[in-house]
Amino acid sequence: MHKRLMKGNDAAVYGALMGGCTHFFGYPITPASEIAQTASYYFRKTGRTYLQGESEVSVINMLYGASSGGARVMTASSGPGIALMAEGLSYLAGARLPAVVIDMQRAGPGLGNIWPEQGDYAMVVKGGGQGNYKNIVLAPASAQEMFDFTKQAFTLAERYRMTVFILGDAYLGQVMESVEISGELEQSERKDWALYGDKESRRNLITSIYMSPSDMEAHNELLQRQYAKVEREIVDYSETDTDDASLIFITYGIVSRICHGAVKRLRELGLKVGMLRLKTLFPFPKERLKELARKKITFVAVELSNGQMAEDVRLSVDGLTKVLSFNRMGGEVMKSQDLVAFATEYLKG
Amino acid sequence: MEQIKTSDVLYEEFFRKDGDKKITHYCPGCGHGTIQKMIAQAIEDLGIQDRVVFLSPVGCSVFSYYYFDTGNIQCSHGRAPAVGTAFKRVHEDSIVISYQGDGDLAGIGTAEIIHAANRGENMSVFFINNATYGMTGGQMAPTTLLEEKTLTSPFGRDRKRDGAPIKMAEMIATLDEPVLVSRVAVSSTKEMLKTKKMIYKALKNQVDNLGFSFVEILSACPTSWHVSPVEARVHIDETLSTVFPLGTFVDKADTVLPYGPSLFPFLSGEDFLVAIVEGGELAECEQAPLKDELAIMVAGFGGQGVLSGGVSLANAAIAHQLQVSWLPSYGPEMRGGKASVTVVMSPDEVSSPLAEDIDCLIALNSPSLTAYEHMVKPSGTILVNSSLIDHEPERDDVTVHHVPASDLAKEAGLPQATALVMISAYIHYSQVLTIDSLIESLHLGLKKKSLIGKNRELILKTVEILVSK
Amino acid sequence: MSNQVIVDADRCKGCGICPSVCPKGCLRIGTEINLQGYEHVEVVPGSVCIACGMCVLACPEPRALTIVKHTEEEKSCTSA
Incomplete structure (x- = not known):
């Protein structure tokens, strides 16, 4: 166990690393930039992947691609960036791909400012993109919880095959508090639905398109059952x-x-x-x-x-x-x- | 006896639910089928079927997974290069094929293709240019020819209003990283044979880890063009290829070096922990005799070590087994050169890092004293940097200490330790923490580790002076 | 015994591309209608396939056309 004084934004990176995240795709935005900055250092240094996309649109699709390959993936942004990710988040939900996304909220609408707000609640909690889907949304309140919740998010994302959001805010990212880097380093198991570029996984298909309305409805019902399960199992306060x-x-x-x-x-x-x-x-x-x-x-x-x-x-x-x-x-x-x-x-x- | 036939990389029967299982969903004479058979054959010839992950974004080719007995990922419109980039970073040995149409690659997805190309992603991109949005029924594409009538250019594509057909291969060829950039056509026998070779080459490059290969393929859409399949292929040779000249723009396969392994090995276990927990250990001291929360604000200007001083104070508090929070002034406030930080310490959980009233203000310059003294609780403390502040606080219900912090720091050759001098004084007066814990925490707050010794001396000297006062 | 083009009629959409690329005029669109309702391609009786493979290459439909190619040896054996 190691204890450190660190920013909430940095704590999220440690949480991600300990949660077994291997692929971070980033795009800078205040007040979440430190997450990408710290990830770019520690992910590369430990032989994991940090890659900066050309936009948040690209980044969320990178999550889609890496998650298709069974990796534990994440990004971090703020409201304007999350809004750009809406379509990709919906695709992740449709294709049932696990992912972790951090939203360090700033004030809006529009360019707004970089001070804290919680105005992304509806966008994040209700889904944000097209279709009948949900994200699991965790709300940390301290730097320690930025670590704990981010670490835990990867397990939840894989268990339910959903996007897990960490909904923070500008202050939570900037505040330094003592954080215990605790628990075991987690690892991702091979998944029977993911693609590994090998014979065993060759016939797996990652998709969110179901041309027949009856199939599409069945898929939607499956998602709703999953959300109901989430509601039964992980509500926390x-x-x-x-x-x-x-x-x-x-x-x-x-x-x-x-x-x-x-x-x-x-x-x-x-x-x-x-x-x-x-x-x-x-x-x-x-x-x-x-x-x-x-x-x-x-x-x-x-x-x-x-x-x-x-x-x-x-x-x-x-x-x-x-x-x-x-x-x-x-x-x-x-x-x-x-x-x-x-x-x-x-x-x- | 041998057979010339369709590669077995394509399924024998297609698992489309409501459609026919023996024919594709493409219109008669569509170029997609011909191209996909060529890709399948190249996959078979290279022996890479198990490694292939075929990306089919939105467009007519969205259902490619009906046909390819390979890994398949259906992607959103335009984003396949981003999806492929990431997949390849997870599985370096996989063979990623991004199969994109013109609305997809040359319209909505221009950013993704340009940046994937510019990063030199080791993938093969097949860009099917049929100069129309086929799947949505024949609207104007970025590659639609001038004067051409489509559902959204009913009077013909107007150069002044709609722009000219976009030449993707030429654009991508301007970048430094791509290994292969070529434009071919599925038209005459001669061009088809060239296309087949180029598809093979683009995949071979990836197998050899050479990097980004881009093959633009002019392809027929008889339905949207309103001509017969045979006429459509003639139209490619006679018209389309005059606007989009065929040829190879970049071919560096013989000169580039293959991708090597990452500079950093994948760490786990103790190596991993050592790598992520840098900077030395926290000091461990006795539990501080603190009953309630205590908020200390350090305020001054940039260059006085406000933020790092705050970090040292917070680390000293942690060493004394307190909970702490450290919140700096933030954003535009910092642009003007002002710097302040609030450190809250508590025997248990800190309730809010946003202290509304503070127990102690450490004022490093005059504007800070004026701005924040009202926040100090009655019978709180104000520490005044007497080197720079020549007036007294207005408050008469607080304890005031004067410390010539800037002078002491300057004498020691450490003007950036002005805040640290004041914090030493705070610890000396308040007796909540110890000077030892502050000294033991210096390595966690200072970027320049070589200055730890000088900072320690400065702290000790400050205390010596205060004791002698 | 000569080379043979085998047409899987139910996989053909009658687009007419294969007859247009066959250098020997072995293929034509017939008058029979297949399961999908297309007038599909058929082999011209008496034509001689040289197994160049262009029809298979150009055809947009998987497995609609297959060429059974006989080597020189086989040809000479059967003709002997």
Whole structure:
């Protein structure tokens, strides 16, 4: 076990290496560039592959190609780049190819700016490209989790033959924290569906085209069954002080750190406030939210977007309780004292 | 007795679900069938069937996997060269065939083909130029001839508005890396024999690890051209090849060196860990006597060692078994020469790295003091770099220490260690961490390892002066 | 015994390319209609195939045409 002070962006590279990733395809974009930079050094140095594509469009298709060959593959980008990858992500889903993609979100729309936002939630969590597909979406909240979640992402991607997103943000990439490089170096096993340029795999076909509507529907149904399995098996979240809470912050990523500070302060003030932090955005912890909603606890969806996650919270609770939104956008980040004031006013007012 | 027949690299029967199993999905007289039979034959002749991975992007050839008893990857429109690039990086011994049409390669996928060619990817590209979008029913392609009427150039291709037919082979021939760039045609007997040879050569180059081979093949689309199959092949010789001249533009097969092995061997086990964990070990010290989170902001300007000083402080805190976060000022803020970093340390998980109020401000210059002193908590601390700041903080509810940091750093010949002097002072006054841990952490924060000794002396001198005060 | 062009009629789309490349006029589009509804190619009776292979090379359809080539030896044996 090795412990190091490192940036969230660098931690992702260590996580990838320890997760058995052998092929990184990159294209620079602030605030994710350090991931490509660090990967270009360590992937090549350890005999793995780093290659810089000519565009994000090219990069996502490189993931498609390398994943077809059974390799553990990844890239990292930010909103504008992820948007360009939409078609390729859909192809990956259609062809059921595992891949890991990191989105260090910046503010949008358009060129926006390079400050943190969570405005890519809908694009990433709902799929992003054409067709009925989903990505597994993990939401780290610390440099350690940038390592842990990225490492774990490769196992999940292969288990479910899906793209796993790490949805971070500009701050999470820039912050340095101590990170434990732990666990075993993972390795990819030979897959019965992949191509290896040999006799045994020769008749394998990587495709997402099914000309007959009945075949295409069957394929879609297969994908939906897989997504349902993912929902049953890997939903993950953590709770703080929810047992007796009358108000709960629902949050993810860097914002959950801010909420954590707010909950601490609110408890000191004697207010029954808790928080639920999503670690997986798809699957979404619908059942748990519904359970809490039945207790008539007020939810406040706290996020750096126009309420994209809040919509999923509302869908989950299906009208059972009130869901408020606390949003900042454009690179502005709420302060924990703002949340303290909001909750205090709500609970006392 | 011998037979002249179709290569067995093509399936005997095609596994198309709703279609016929004995005939292709191509229209009568289409050039694709002829070309694909030639490719199959070359694969057979080279004995590489098991190694071949055939890429079929969107276009009429999207269903090539019906026919080729090889590995098959169906790709998105225009992106086969990117897919092939990556596949080849995974399986260097595979033989990657990128089979692309003109809408695909010369239209939507120009970036991918140019860059794959420019990287000299060891793959064989067959570019089927029939001057039309066949699969979507005959729209104008980048290679459509001038004046030609198509579904999207109903008045004929207009040079002023639609541009001229694009000559891909000539473009690719301008690059340094390709080994073979040629244009051939599936038209007359003579041209077909040349085409067959060129296809073989493009694959042979890949087998020999020579690099990127590009063969543009003028091919008939009788359906979109509205002529009979036989007339279509005549049209290639009489018209198409006057716009797209046949010939070999690049052939370096006899002069290039084959690909060698990677410079870096694939590491695993302990070698791998050693390679990725560089820079030496973290110091280990006693658990620091800290009950709550503590936020320290170091602020000044570029060149004072703000960020690296912060790293040393954070590493010293880790050495004392604290959790830390280090968040620099970011983006445009840094462009103006300002530099600041906030280090939060905590006995357990740091709640937010974005400290809203801070326990200690280390102000390295006057603007930083003015800008950030309001953030200091009541009864917090402000450390003032008295070498550069000639005014007092406005706050009267905080403890203020003055340290002539720039002078000390300059004297030591280390102006870039100004922040480190202040951090030493902070540790001296706050007693949360130890000077030893700071010294033991220097190697993790300094890029120039040769300066560790001088930095250590500077830290010790700073403490000596503060003690004597 | 001469060389033989074997036509798999159900694999032919009657495009007419093979007759256009055959230097000996061995092939022609016939009047019979195959399973796919094409008037397919047929061997001209009495024609002499030199097994040059151009028809097989030019034909767009896999396995529609096959040439059975007899070596000089075989030819002389059978004619003897």
